[in-house]
Amino acid sequence: MLLQKLVQRSIHFTKRQSHDFKLMLARRTLHGLATGLTTQYSSLYATLLGASPVQLGSLQSVGNTVGALASLPAGWFIDCYGLKKVFLLGTALLAASGVLYFVAPDWTWLYAAIIIYYLGSRITCTACTVTCAAELPNEGRATGRGLCRTLASPIALVSPLLAAWLISRFGGIGVEGLRPLFAFQALIFVAILVLLLIRLSAGRGRNGSAAGRPTLEGFAQVFKQGPDVVRLLVIMGLMELPWTVAQPFMPVYAHDFKGADEFVLGGIAMANAFVPMLASIPLGRLADRHGRKKLLFAIAPLAYAGNLLLIWAPGSGVGASACLLAYGVLFGFNSIGMGLASSMAAEIMPQEHMGHWIGLVGLFRGLLSIPAPTLGGLIWEHVGPQHVFVAAIAIDVCLRLPLLALTRETLHLRKNDSAGPG
Template sequence: MYVTTPSLPGGTRAVPATVIGLGIVSLVTDASAEMVTAILPLYLVYGLGLGYLQLGLLDGLYTGATALLRLGGGHLADRWGRPKAVAVAGYGISALTKLAFPLVGASAAGIGATIAADRVGKGIRTAPRDAMITAATPPETLGRAFGVHRALDTAGALIGPLIAFALITLVAGGYDTVFVTSFCLGAIAVLILIFFVDVPGARPAVPIAVREGVRLLLRPELRRICLAAGLLGLLTVGDMFLFLAVQRSAGLPSELLPLLPLGTALTFMVAAIPVGRLADRLGRRRVFLAGHALLIGAYGFVAVGGAGWWVAGAALLLHGIFYAATDGVLMAQAGPLLPAELRASGLAVVQTVQALARSLGAVGFGFAAQAFALTWAFTGYAVALAAALGLLTLRAAR
């Protein structure tokens, strides 16, 4: 089954219903997740008084706790031939963890364990979900399909902080209310996935020899993708740090910190489909690298600083386009290179390399910010990212 989505002027293009259904599941789930994510920097820095190093460690945990579980989720989806069932388990785990936040209170260790459990759920579900999108979509339109999915996903990221901000502002004891509401939305997303998302072309499990599987997953094309994703991931600052730096460099009140993710989310949502189409036409690797060039600009605005919303707006605009040019585009680049029986496992390998690299990058940034100050840390990461991007661009030109 296909449904139509807006295309370039003069027509519409068909997008598989599976992609739309998974996009709606992601929309509701992201609304649930971003309610919590939006208040975490405010809660951790201004509520618990954590320093940059502690924030870096938690940010690295938030990014990296999904890494190895992605491999497990991808392997199980391929081995059983049931990516939807594995995705349901992952979404369910993430929903349940939201109820743990009120129980752990102000314990940094408890918060870290809860974040890790939530990221376990995300790690399990991500590769099977992206494998379902790849299986349901013709290869030549994968960039647009992932763009549609990411646009719906990001609509949830736009809604979540608004709900969180309203609850924190209007409800006494708003933090606990945010966590319970987040759980309810996560549970709704699981039900939508179970009852309303079909997976066309679902196949029976096909055992494959380990040696053969490793050989297929170590092909040069996939190694190049992993190298680029890993190197650039090491120099990608975590979202919590970026939003905190934007708030401070622009001189905005701390109460507005939960609203800053809206700038990134709105830009990502608007840009995801056109940038995905552009990647289909111009080449997904080119667009992926260009997205990181825009991220250097975002770092620059944060490092230079300046009072006013224009600094925050420019940094968040570039940050949102960066996500539109890299998140789904990377999966669209890797998906067609993988055989069907190893698709989820192969996508999990790419995602794991990127997640581990970003986790290490977040911890490293925390050390740098603690030692040299936030603006100097962003300056250093911008220079290093520019050097890495230049190296990869030269390598691609050979």
């Protein structure tokens, strides 16, 4: 009965939204299928091609650098020329990255693949965020983001199992067993490209006062919106920093130290996706009623508990698998927190500056995340693999949460009032 009521509310909410928002739901679903095939295995693929932990971290750092540098021009391009061109460019780059991963003869080829992937990912992520900010009202924004995650979650549940089955069919965890995943990923991105080319409207762009400004002036207007902008900019930058230190190493740690095979790794991804599917909309509604900050503080300890379970899991056997799956469940709440923080960001910035604002957030977040994976690799090699995950908890507790405590709630904050006292 509860599930039926939830489905009915979701359908009613979706019917009231615009064509482009509905298209974003479809795009997000297909995108989740494509990324879900390789998320748990790209780090393993790099190590199997010969990358050391520090080299694996450097690959991720290079990707983060590209993502950071792409953030500002992506936001400006949206404001000036529109979402459709941005989406088509970004999706084409994602497809090209899958092809490069597929044909890579050694790990050094992955530098080119990851550069193209992060460029395409940053471009499409920025465009999608701008679309949601434009199409959803304040009182329904967190619910809309939760719905987006919920609809993508069934695909995210299926894709890890599909990936594990494909790996087993192609010989198990090894270079040739993992390689076909990237070919299938590229084909899905091509399908998204065709869908956007045919269905996405081309009307957005050159329609706000920021669109005609020179880039630097547009970014200057963002900071004129008040002190909350700078504070939330730092918080948004820190949202992903702790987990950027640890996440590239989780599949390698689970495989090498906890005995996880392709099906256990796929199960972790399934468990991670299961939480947003069930909890995104209810938690989004709670956030729309009671505020984003309270929910962000409430779910933070769950990710910490997941990291500790990963460390304390037995070295093999059923107990190890159970702990790894529990890690996937607990860490799934972290993705909900990302959506809540994005809702806060959308509520302090006038729509005509949204592209520049999101570009600045992406730049700052990317700059902070550049050294993080390399730091994780150094901790792995010189301190110990398990300390990578302890470091992630420490960074979040010591940096992000204190700043979040100093930020005012944005749920009922009028955009033209964002320059008020903090």
